[in-house]
Amino acid sequence: MAAWARAVRGLLLDISGVLYDSGGEGGGVPIAGSAEAVRRIKASGLKLQFCTNETQATREKFVKKLQGLGFDISVAEVTAPAPAACRLLKERGLRPHLLVHDDLVPEFADIDKTNPNCVVIGDAAENFSYANLNEAFRVLIGLEKPVLISLGKGRYYKETDGLKLDVGAYMKALEYACDVEAEVVGKPAKAFFESALAEMGVPPEQAIMIGDDIVSDVGGAQQCGMRAVQVRTGKYRECTACPWPVTS
Amino acid sequence: MAAWARAVRGLLLDISGVLYDSGGEGGGVPIAGSAEAVRRIKASGLKLQFCTNETQATREKFVKKLQGLGFDISVAEVTAPAPAACRLLKERGLRPHLLVHDDLVPEFADIDKTNPNCVVIGDAAENFSYANLNEAFRVLIGLEKPVLISLGKGRYYKETDGLKLDVGAYMKALEYACDVEAEVVGKPAKAFFESALAEMGVPPEQAIMIGDDIVSDVGGAQQCGMRAVQVRTGKYRECTACPWPVTS
Incomplete structure (x- = not known):
């Protein structure tokens, strides 16, 4: 050994x-x-x-x-990643617009989400709808200094019925649309x-x-x-x- | 002058x-x-x-x-872009999986779409659902040499009710997930x-x-x-x- x-x-x-x-x-x-x-x-x-x-x-x-x-x-x-993101949000006084899975939302229960000054994106799965991605985009592009926090940057993962796009793909979409670089937590x-x-x-x-x-x-x-x-x-x-x- | x-x-x-x-x-x-x-x-x-x-x-x-x-x-x-893409598909013997707006599909009427060997992405708007993007991803990642053809690469555009994500954002998502570079037509x-x-x-x-x-x-x-x-x-x-x- x-x-x-x-x-x-x-x-x-x-x-x-x-x-x-x-x-x-x-x-x-x-x-x-x-x-x-x-x-x-x-x-x-x-x-x-x-x-x-x-x-x-x-x-x-x-x-x-x-x-x-x-x-x-x-x-x-x-x-x-979510608890780590919460620590970061509190440290920096950031109020997130969440683009995450419904089941993850409770992790952000004690985070102020009024008048968002950043976007937090996770593996939202079915919540990655056209409408939801547009909404996150509009919040981000409307900020003087767009802040995008991504819970991971995986390309894809395997579920029992096959490969699925992971959060990284959607992170890249928002990065490109808003000309920003995401901060990856996770x-x-x-x-x-x-x-x-x-x-x-x-x-x-x-x-x-x-x-x-x-x-x-x-x-x-x-x-x-x-x-x-x-x-x-x-x-x-x-x-x-x-x-x-x-x-x- | x-x-x-x-x-x-x-x-x-x-x-x-x-x-x-x-x-x-x-x-x-x-x-x-x-x-x-x-x-x-x-x-x-x-x-x-x-x-x-x-x-x-x-x-x-x-x-x-x-x-x-x-x-x-x-x-x-x-x-x-669509007619230009059709010319390119025919020239190279490519059979597309289409991720495009329903109203654009007729432009590809005389293109063979069986057993796809590439993905064509346009501004699909509401068709940019989680399920549809996953489907395009799976086609692409299943190809020996993934070919992604993008009808433009705009970041966003303005509609009467505000800014909307354009095809470029979704192109970037697929590029990242599959580690390919899209060929832009348009x-x-x-x-x-x-x-x-x-x-x-x-x-x-x-x-x-x-x-x-x-x-x-x-x-x-x-x-x-x-x-x-x-x-x-x-x-x-x-x-x-x-x-x-x-x-x-």
């Missing part, structure tokens, strides 16, 4: 595409062996924090779903990984990130000084066999 | 934001003086071609609307201006483009060797007074 491997004290685990594939009637399907893997990591004495860009539900609701799918997971173990932002590491109390050189996204998970963790492992589930595709780009 | 001005033999006229603002019950409102301006240009003996990125209707339907608004205009005088593509000039039989140095879009109209025409004039109607905003970017 290499010296660096013996030094590992904590793991950051992506959820969607690593532990389960989202979508369908039950909200998703566990990936074979993943619930057992979580149990074994915890039993091993390694620190574990779940590090997700999930923005289709509050952490509470998300964790309940995962528990229902057989995972040993609690809210405190989950680092997610993976691959360095501050986001750092807050997940702080939750574990483990420095980056003693942690490993495990995910299916080569940019958001692997690239982001490496930028933060961690090692990272890309799993072959979720959106992962064999480079030589795949009809689509492997980066996402 | 300058020598170059005396040499001018033809004008290219943008339509939306220059002759009228689209939207509302009657399909739009003429901009004051514009119908008279068209009549005077024609009476002067100057050649005139309308050069539009309009993709919310067939040229026939579009021209009928403009005639109803009082403009002296015929189908043959209109250079528009302004500001050089080939598009050249085909409009060919219709008039006037070389670029003897023509002037008139439009409200600094990138698609003015920049595109200049790249093509023409002079160009930006009007102060449509999406134009006074640089110093405007809360949003003037480029679009």
Whole structure:
């Protein structure tokens, strides 16, 4: 065993595409062996924090779903973009217009949303209608200094019935329309990984990130000084066999 | 009068934001003086071609609307992206999946659309639903060599009830999701201006483009060797007074 491997004290685990594939009637399907893997990591004495860009539900609701799918997971173990965005909004006195999933709105319950001076975009799924995207665009372009905060910048993700556009695609649409650059909260932002590491109390050189996204998970963790492992589930595709780009 | 001005033999006229603002019950409102301006240009003996990125209707339907608004205009005088795209599709044996406005579909009537090997995106307006954008994404990402053809790349335009996201924003979303670069048919593509000039039989140095879009109209025409004039109607905003970017 290499010296660096013996030094590992904590793991950051992506959820969607690593532990389960989202979508369908039950909200998703566990990936074979993943619930057992979580149990074994915890039993091993390694620190574990779940590090997700999930923005289709509050952490509470998300964790309940995962528990229902057989995972040993609690809210405190989950680092997610919405709470990080709330901290940022409060620090900077920003009042968001939200373009997010209905189920995520409660995360912003104690945030002042009157007379918006920024737009927060998450994986809004069905809420990415023409009307809603236009509305967010009009808020943004009407600001003296447009501020766009994006909960992640993923290109797409895999649900049980196939690939879906992720928040990054819609972020790019608004960036282009308003000639602004979004501030990304969530993976691959360095501050986001750092807050997940702080939750574990483990420095980056003693942690490993495990995910299916080569940019958001692997690239982001490496930028933060961690090692990272890309799993072959979720959106992962064999480079030589795949009809689509492997980066996402 | 300058020598170059005396040499001018033809004008290219943008339509939306220059002759009228689209939207509302009657399909739009003429901009004051514009119908008279068209009549005077024609009476002067100057050649005139309308050069539009309009993709919310067939040229026939579009021209009928403009005639109803009082403009002296015929189908043959209109250079528009859809016919240009059809020529390109035929030349290259491409079978499109269409993400366009319902009213534009008839322009592609004699194009083979079975088993698509490319995506054509236009200003689909209400058709830019989450489901439709996902469908176009899946077609594109499923291709060995994704080909995305965009009918223009405008950021936004002005309708009677306010600014609307244009095709360029959605083009950027698909470009990002699939890691491809779209081929733009329509302004500001050089080939598009050249085909409009060919219709008039006037070389670029003897023509002037008139439009409200600094990138698609003015920049595109200049790249093509023409002079160009930006009007102060449509999406134009006074640089110093405007809360949003003037480029679009």
